[in-house]
Amino acid sequence: MGMKRRFEQLVDQHGSRLYQLARLMLGRDDEAEDVAQETLVKLWRNVEGLRAGQELPWLITCTRNACLDILRGRTRTRGLLQLVASENKALGPANDTGPGDEFASAERARELRAALADMPEPARSLLILRDIQELDVATVAATLELSENQVKVYTFRARRQLRCRLEEESDAQVA
Amino acid sequence: MHKSPDSFERDLERAIALENSRVTPHDPGLAADWALKRELAGLGAAELPQRVRARARRTALAQQRGPWLLGIAAALVAAVVVTVVLQSPARSPSVVTPTARDLAELQFAFDTINRTGKRAVALAGREVQESLVMPDLGLAELPYAGYVRPYFERPDRSG
Numbered sequence A: 001m002g003m004k005r006r007f008e009q010l011v012d013q014h015g016s017r018l019y020q021l022a023r024l025m026l027g028r029d030d031e032a033e034d035v036a037q038e039t040l041v042k043l044w045r046n047v048e049g050l051r052a053g054q055e056l057p058w059l060i061t062c063t064r065n066a067c068l069d070i071l072r073g074r075t076r077t078r079g080l081l082q083l084v085a086s087e088n089k090a091l092g093p094a095n096d097t098g099p100g101d102e103f104a105s106a107e108r109a110r111e112l113r114a115a116l117a118d119m120p121e122p123a124r125s126l127l128i129l130r131d132i133q134e135l136d137v138a139t140v141a142a143t144l145e146l147s148e149n150q151v152k153v154y155t156f157r158a159r160r161q162l163r164c165r166l167e168e169e170s171d172a173q174v175a
Numbered sequence B: 001m002h003k004s005p006d007s008f009e010r011d012l013e014r015a016i017a018l019e020n021s022r023v024t025p026h027d028p029g030l031a032a033d034w035a036l037k038r039e040l041a042g043l044g045a046a047e048l049p050q051r052v053r054a055r056a057r058r059t060a061l062a063q064q065r066g067p068w069l070l071g072i073a074a075a076l077v078a079a080v081v082v083t084v085v086l087q088s089p090a091r092s093p094s095v096v097t098p099t100a101r102d103l104a105e106l107q108f109a110f111d112t113i114n115r116t117g118k119r120a121v122a123l124a125g126r127e128v129q130e131s132l133v134m135p136d137l138g139l140a141e142l143p144y145a146g147y148v149r150p151y152f153e154r155p156d157r158s159g
Helices: A003-026 A029-049 A053-075 A080-089 A101-116 A123-131 A137-144 A150-173 B005-020 B028-041 B049-086 B102-128 B146-155
Strands: none
Touching: A003 A029, A003 A053, A003 A080, A003 A101, A003 B049, A029 A123, A029 B049, A053 A137, A053 B049, A101 A123, A101 A150, A101 B028, A123 A137, A123 A150, A137 A150, A150 B005, A150 B028, B049 B146
């Protein structure tokens, strides 16, 4: 198979997943697009050397590392200007809420995404990869360099942690 | 996430129970986890924007073309340099050693220029001397004008 054809095939198969991962990790469309583009360019450069079956863990690792770099940079330069910019450029109405969605469910989805973006690593990645993208345990384990049992337990704990945070927020709003 | 081994085993059992559950579990905690898991799964997918794909392809192709373009440019420059070198006449550096006759002729030329120059200056001086008007330098106001004036008024001021 030609390099170009394999590249196109991999982008067809995994491009949207990578973009969604970046979007959920970063909470911003523009940065997620940059990360997805950067990952695809890396894929083009490395596509010949990638073994069959190893592409997805490799792609997720690239995307996740790029996101973590951005998040680390954000932590370093957090300031008022950035907060204002983030509010202006936060995730748009998105392609995951259809026109018929209720306002309440859209609001709930926004809450979930915001809470998810605030989760520490690797809890956030585990929840995105396992619960949202529904990737199999083996692929996630290979990507995050964990054992399969660790993936299961850590995902379970991450979900509990997320639930606690959402409940606390909800209680705070009621109070 | 690093808790005791017992806790790990207990959480593993619950995680597996949750994964295998097709309906809401009876345990209230697991039921809440199950509901959240379904909610997260319902967040849906995001489509990779076509512009991102196109931009990535363009960037990748440009990067791929980069070395080729540089190679072509380098080859062109090398070709021009080789052509210029090959077409230029072979010039071996020559070392000129003047003969005694050459040196004598050169010395004679210098002497002639020197002699003629001096004669021309002297002749010109004599010719214009009479026509020159001594400028008023205001020497009378100087305290020792009497000593200075003869020097300026002397036709030959060389010493």
